[in-house]
Amino acid sequence: MDFDSFRRLVMSDRTVRRFQEDRKVSLDTLENLVELTRYCPSGRNAQPLRYVIVTEDAERAEVFPLLKWAGYFTDWDGPESGERPTAYLVQCLDTKYGKDCLCDDGLQLEAITLGMHTLGLAGCIIKAFNHVRLAEVLKLDERYVPRYVLALGYPAEDVRIEDMTGDENADFKYYRTSDGVHHVPKRPLEELIIKK
Numbered sequence: 001m002d003f004d005s006f007r008r009l010v011m012s013d014r015t016v017r018r019f020q021e022d023r024k025v026s027l028d029t030l031e032n033l034v035e036l037t038r039y040c041p042s043g044r045n046a047q048p049l050r051y052v053i054v055t056e057d058a059e060r061a062e063v064f065p066l067l068k069w070a071g072y073f074t075d076w077d078g079p080e081s082g083e084r085p086t087a088y089l090v091q092c093l094d095t096k097y098g099k100d101c102l103c104d105d106g107l108q109l110e111a112i113t114l115g116m117h118t119l120g121l122a123g124c125i126i127k128a129f130n131h132v133r134l135a136e137v138l139k140l141d142e143r144y145v146p147r148y149v150l151a152l153g154y155p156a157e158d159v160r161i162e163d164m165t166g167d168e169n170a171d172f173k174y175y176r177t178s179d180g181v182h183h184v185p186k187r188p189l190e191e192l193i194i195k196k
């Protein structure tokens with residue numbers, strides 16, 4: 001793969017919160033996505049992250065209400081029935097290997113979401129969820145602490161990047177227009193480099 005193709009992959013790999021709920025993701029695919037994490041960098045190479053794969057309807061129905069969707073959208077409680085994620089990957093820290101995973105969590109989530117994108121899948125990394133209830137619902141042994149929920153499925157939403165102006169007070173909140181398109185402002189390169 002050349003740099004331009006990789007750049008296009010990263011650019012088009014956007015967060016999606018509405019899905020084609022009638023199109024399931026196979027367990028094989030989900031396992032293949034988790035397998036990608038084997039090759040991710042890991043602080044101390046401790047590799048302390050584990051995954052719970054949620055696909056069953058009854059379990060999905062228990063997980064969904066524990067998640068907080070799009071905090072900036074105060075009048076939207078998340079995807080309606082019919083547009084909900086068809087699977088969840090719940091990333092957990094195995095505390096046997098310590099109380100911190102440094103940035104392993106984010107690195108793995110990016111590998112998974114990029115992999116999803118190559119398969120026509122999309123999703124939403126979720127940190128705002130009821131951690132205690134989720135551990136209960138998933139019947140997790142207490143050594144496993146949920147860190148993130150990755151909600152995924154086949155996308156049913158158009159998401160576009162909007163270039164921010166470079167004014168450091170410009171609004172970075174994502175927004176949705178009346179045509180249903182989700183817009184994500186991104187800062188310009190000049191703002192990211194402090195000095196060169």
Ligand SMILES: Cc1cc2nc3c(=O)[nH]c(=O)nc-3n(C[C@H](O)[C@H](O)[C@H](O)COP(=O)(O)O)c2cc1C
Nearest residue numbers: 013014015068069070071124125126127128174184
């Ligand atoms: C660490 C992290 C936590 C996030 N938590 C949530 C969340 O709890 N709920 C949600 O709807 N989106 C969540 N998101 C998604 C972000 O809102 C999204 O990445 C951001 O709006 C930028 O959109 P993009 O991913 O398309 O670039 C999270 C993303 C990250 C990286």
